[in-house]
Structure formats: structure tokens, C-alpha cells
Amino acid sequence: SKTSLILAFETSCDETSVAVIRDGRKVLANEVATQIKSHQRFGGVVPEVASRHHIEQITICLEQALQTAQVDYADLSAVAVTYGPGLVGSLLVGVTAAKTVAWAHHLPLLPVNHIAGHIYAAQFVQPIKFPAMALVVSGGHTELVWMPAENQFEIIGETRDDAVGETYDKVGRTMGLAYPAGPQVDQLAQQGQDTFAFPRAMQDEAGYDFSFSGLKSSFINRVHHAEQVHEQLSQVDLAASFQAAAVDVLVDKTVRALHEYPAQQLILAGGVAANHELRQRLASAVANQVRLVMAPAQFCGDNAAMIGAAGWMLEKHQVRADLDLNANPSLEF
Ligand code: KG4
Ligand code: ZN
Numbered sequence: 001s002k003t004s005l006i007l008a009f010e011t012s013c014d015e016t017s018v019a020v021i022r023d024g025r026k027v028l029a030n031e032v033a034t035q036i037k038s039h040q041r042f043g044g045v046v047p048e049v050a051s052r053h054h055i056e057q058i059t060i061c062l063e064q065a066l067q068t069a070q071v072d073y074a075d076l077s078a079v080a081v082t083y084g085p086g087l088v089g090s091l092l093v094g095v096t097a098a099k100t101v102a103w104a105h106h107l108p109l110l111p112v113n114h115i116a117g118h119i120y121a122a123q124f125v126q127p128i129k130f131p132a133m134a135l136v137v138s139g140g141h142t143e144l145v146w147m148p149a150e151n152q153f154e155i156i157g158e159t160r161d162d163a164v165g166e167t168y169d170k171v172g173r174t175m176g177l178a179y180p181a182g183p184q185v186d187q188l189a190q191q192g193q194d195t196f197a198f199p200r201a202m203q204d205e206a207g208y209d210f211s212f213s214g215l216k217s218s219f220i221n222r223v224h225h226a227e228q229v230h231e232q233l234s235q236v237d238l239a240a241s242f243q244a245a246a247v248d249v250l251v252d253k254t255v256r257a258l259h260e261y262p263a264q265q266l267i268l269a270g271g272v273a274a275n276h277e278l279r280q281r282l283a284s285a286v287a288n289q290v291r292l293v294m295a296p297a298q299f300c301g302d303n304a305a306m307i308g309a310a311g312w313m314l315e316k317h318q319v320r321a322d323l324d325l326n327a328n329p330s331l332e333f
Helices: 036-040 047-069 088-104 114-124 164-174 182-189 213-228 235-260 276-286 304-316
Strands: 005-010 015-022 026-034 078-084 109-113 132-137 142-147 154-158 265-269 291-294
Touching: 005 047, 005 088, 005 304, 015 047, 015 304, 026 047, 026 304, 036 047, 047 088, 078 088, 078 114, 078 304, 088 109, 109 114, 109 304, 114 132, 114 142, 114 265, 114 304, 132 235, 142 235, 154 235, 164 182, 164 213, 164 235, 182 235, 182 276, 213 235, 235 276, 265 276, 276 291
Parallel strands: 005 078, 078 109, 132 265, 265 291
Antiparallel strands: 005 015, 015 026, 132 142, 142 154
């Protein structure tokens, strides 16, 4: 059959990214312009600032991606774009760029759900075998997604409050670390020990929902209390104790879900999937249960390559959007 060559756009949050993907699995180019520096002084992503950066970066990323991949518009088979969930002003930049290219070059437009993109990043390791279970952990999402077949998604559990990445970032901020603090908390945790006994919320409850706000509060309270009484706390032990609590819950719920759902594969995806302890603990916990496929670290954070991989699935199933496609900040599966 004809070669698939997809141009993909991702602008849902604070990375502007354009990629070129061949046959869903081969990354020919993946340009990522991060805005992290611009948001750091605010301690988090400022939507207005994000949209403006996307507008400045999108054409630069597009030209660079085409050049790196050594492809011309005429070679493309489709254009894929994240149209939700995410920040509306940010999403609109990618959606507008994708629609423009699709219109100008008479190409099909593939509407990609950002979470599906994170999940399909696993395809850069190996083709996904269905039925599959995915644990999606990012700055905005913490979800267990059951996939009975290609392009079928059922959220069986999700966070009732904060996402796990968001919790990492807030906890890190309390420790004086720069945004996004997840990678630094991960590094510190590797040198410390779980000595603080932070709560594992909903660990023993039925169902697959998560909650991280209790863990966040108890961490912040502990640090503030220490400041008041001038007690010195070990930074590495704090990080290790927080991480142990977060990872415990994620691993336990996932293992439990795999007892109920007959998955052939478990996929670990999203920005927090780069976490060392989560990767290790999940791998050993499910070793005798299913094959674990973890997105390669460079495709865990937001990027357009994963959007191209998910777009390929839509192309295969002839799912297309019209040129009136709109951004949907609260898009669900
Ligand atoms: O998927 P992503 O790039 O953006 C969203 O869609 O949210 O995820 C970003 C999140 C941030 O909260 C960041 O702190 C977290 O992923 N993160 C990590 C690690 N690397 C990134 N959290 C824990 N450990 C890491 N190694
Ligand atoms: Zn993401």
C-alpha cells in the first residue's frame, strides 16, 4: 500500500512542535520549541504567554521539520493536529496552522486527541497489541485507559483532583525548585529514602480513581511546619518520600486493573512516564502479568511525533476532520 507520510502539529500547552512521521512509526523529524524559560518566573504556564510563543514559533518549527525530514508538501499524505484537550489559545495556533496546510495542499486533516497521542508514542518502541491498558501520567492528566481495540478508549479511572505531574511541580515549588520540577524531584528522590510516611490516598478503595491533593497538602504542611520551628529537613528524603507515595498508588491501581482487564500490553505514557522510579517499579510489578511498553523518554513529554503516530491510526481508519475543525479545550475520548 501507499506510504503514509504525516505532518503533525502539537501546541496544546507549552511546547510548540512539528513532526514528520512515516508509516506511523518512523520519526523523520520532530522539532520541539519549549517555552519553559518564559513560564518559569511565574511558577507555571501562563496561557496568554503560551499562545504568543506558539504564534512566534510555529512556522519556524514547520520549516525546520520539513527540512530535517527532507520532504516537500507534495510528498505528504495527511496533516495531523492536536485539537484538545489543552489550553484553548494554544490549541488554536496548531489547529489553524494544520488547517492552512491541509487546505493549501489538498490534504486530509486528522483530528488527534492529545491523550491518544501520548498513548500512541508507545508505537515508537513496538506496534501496540490489543486489548491494551494505558497508564497516562502527565502535568494535566492521570488516567487508566482501557483500549479494547485500535482507536477505542475507555477511561476506567482518573484523578479526582490534581494530576500527578502537577503534584510533582507543586511539591517541587515548595522545595524551591524551578518549574517544571518533576525531573528534579525525580533526581533528588534517587538519592534519598522514604522516611516521612506521606499518605497513599484511595490505595485500598475499590475502583481505579486517583487523588493527589491529600499527598500535596500533607507535603506542604510538613515543610511549612519545619520552617516555623526551624527544623532542617532532608531534601532528598522529602523527595524520596513524596515519590514513593505517588508511585505506590500508581503502581497498585494499575496492577489491580490488570487483574480485571485482559490486557495484552500495558503502556506507560505522558510526561511523568519519564520518571525513573515509576518505570522501574511498574516494570517489576507487572513482569509476570503483561508486556510493559514504555514510551521512549524523548517522546514522553509533549511532542508532535506522538501526534503523528496517533494520526496514522486515524488515517488507517479513515477518520478525518473537515476544515471547520475547532479547538476543544475539554475534549474527551
Ligand atoms: O506530558 P507533559 O509534557 O505535558 C502535559 O501534557 O501535561 O508532562 C509534563 C509533566 C510536568 O508536570 C513535569 O514535571 C512532569 O511531566 N515530569 C516528570 C518527570 N519528567 C517530567 N515528573 C516526574 N518525574 C520525571 N522524571
Ligand atoms: Zn501532554
